[in-house]
Amino acid sequence: MAKPHILVVPLPAQGHVTPLMELSHRLVDHGFEVTFVNTEVPHARVVGALQAAGGTAALAGIHLASIPDGLEDGERLDVDKVGDSYSRHIPGHLERLIAGMEASGRPKVRWIVCDVYMWSSFLVAKKFGIRVAAVWPAAAACLAISMKAPKLIEDGLLNDKGSPERDEMLQLAPGIPALHTSQLPWINFIAPEWQRALFELCRQTERVSALAEMVVCNSFSELEAGAFTVLPPNVLPVGPLTSDRELQKPVGQLLPEDTRCLPWLDAQPDGSVVYVAFGSSTFFDPRQFRELAEGLELAGRPFLWVVRTDFTTGDLNKAWFDEFTARIAGTGMVVSWCPQQKVLAHRAVACFVSHCGWNSTMEGVRNGVPFLCWPYFSDQFLDRNYVTDVWRTGLAVSPGADGVVTKEELRSKVQQVIGDDEIRERARLLRDAAGRAIGEGGASYENFRKFVDLLRE
Structure with missing residues (x-):
């Protein structure tokens, strides 16, 4: 039949x-x-x-x-x-x-x-x-x-x-x-x-x-x-x-995944890595991109950052970015796309700096990962409010008067999220409910x- x-x-x-x-x-x-x-x-x-x-x-x-x-x-x-x-x-x-x-x-x-x-x-x-x-x-x-x-x-x-x-x-x-x-x-x-x-x-x-x-x-x-x-x-x-x-089964990625990040994560201590990914549609101008990069470096923690080839609008100073990636080579890893579900399920990940698209939000919830929310458009603001106001499993970045999230703001919020035992416990309870x-x-x-x-x- x-x-x-x-x-x-x-x-x-x-x-x-x-x-x-x-x-x-x-x-x-x-x-x-x-x-x-x-x-x-x-x-x-x-x-x-x-x-x-x-x-x-x-x-x-x-x-x-x-x-x-x-x-x-x-x-x-x-x-x-x-x-x-x-x-x-x-x-x-x-x-x-x-x-x-x-x-x-x-x-x-x-x-x-x-x-x-x-x-x-x-x-x-x-x-x-x-x-x-x-x-x-x-x-x-x-x-x-x-x-x-x-x-x-x-x-x-x-x-x-x-x-x-x-x-x-x-x-x-x-x-x-x-x-x-x-x-x-x-x-x-x-x-x-x-x-x-x-x-x-x-x-x-x-x-x-x-x-x-x-x-x-x-x-x-x-x-x-x-x-x-x-x-x-x-x-x-x-x-x-x-x-x-x-x-193990493919989920319809539109970009090839760089799986080198998985053995890199294996080499990191439990609960130490800041994972940063903004989905398939977010774009940053060169100034915001630079503040984000320098904020991750300033935070002083291992980080895995997904940077699509079309992630920035305008001209990014390539020499500056090459210098940045050389400087952080010992503590950070930059990839163009990654198997996000496996990354968020990894024991080494401490928090997720996210645009709060719903798939990313659910993947973070399913794995009990605390969030630092950085919404960009559409329904992402609603998802951020779930995280910060209803579930209370993370915080949100606060842009300045000019709309830019500074490197100091990013460093401060990363430290707050990772250091908050109550956020981590609520994330764990939500994982168990899932x-x-x-x-x-x-x-x-x-x-x-x-x-x-x-x-x-």
Whole structure:
């Protein structure tokens, strides 16, 4: 008997590909055949990173497929062209992919499991009579805020473009972090013109629980208890998501991982290393980059710093950076990308200086790592407020009046986070709660069973 065939469709960005790839591995483990669909550019980057790591065999049951997005190089930061692609081009290409798979003898697609933001998938599923479940890859509180967007407009807090009409703090329910109206998830996103597009996507999430039979999210009940009191009952937490307990299966990295950092970590004392990573989309100007580098050096601790090749805007003084890396060679390590899940699970890591993207936040929570929060855009401010105000498992940097976080501020906050026994204990307790949630009989474990049972129907 053929395995049930599931089509998994992420938004084509690192923070969305990773949790849907983790979910795909779990579905394969439960007897499903999975086709994982990216648009062509991220698909090529995922395949390239896999080849650099030794090939695609580790996918073990996940078939990678790609569709065009209809965009030329240079158009993917043009909000109008991207919107046109998602509404006009992607649905047709997805339809042709499904029809082609069936014509080639692949089992009929029974379900599409798609990113909430990939609305085109809902339309295609309806046309083919395929059932739909959705994945929300950010905090459940972020989904709650997005689904309340029409009500926030009605109450006069926002205008119809998503901009705040009032300068105040917003809290939807006890346990959900209070968030300033200037830091709502669709604000501070890449460029001002993107706010309108992202806000329109957020407004549409109000319809998601009606369109999808179930929505699963990478969270757990104890972590976000307040959020689940205001979300529809078919939104279920199944996290923390992992590809496998041993962290050996690939999670769809768009960049090749530098695994030299793992033996370097092995050589460091327990609880000594400051791990610094800002995800796939954060950019620093040369001045802030230099303050960050010199702050890590000033802290006087071993550090592992992820510096993407496109991490800085403008011209960074290469001679200065070469001198810096030579100076810190005995205590610090700089890599272009790393196997973050393995790093955060390592005994040597003392704290995580993070942009607070949700995947990074969940990976830190799962491993009991204290945070120093340095949010950059979108939902990262909400995640920071969870860390600092609700869970109290870390602190946040404070930029100066000019918006720059100084090296002295970084050194001071690193010392405070690592030296705070209560922060470390709360992080440990949250780690244990995460383990209970996904362990046999735990709330996320049982929710995932409900999800699997639904997909088998």
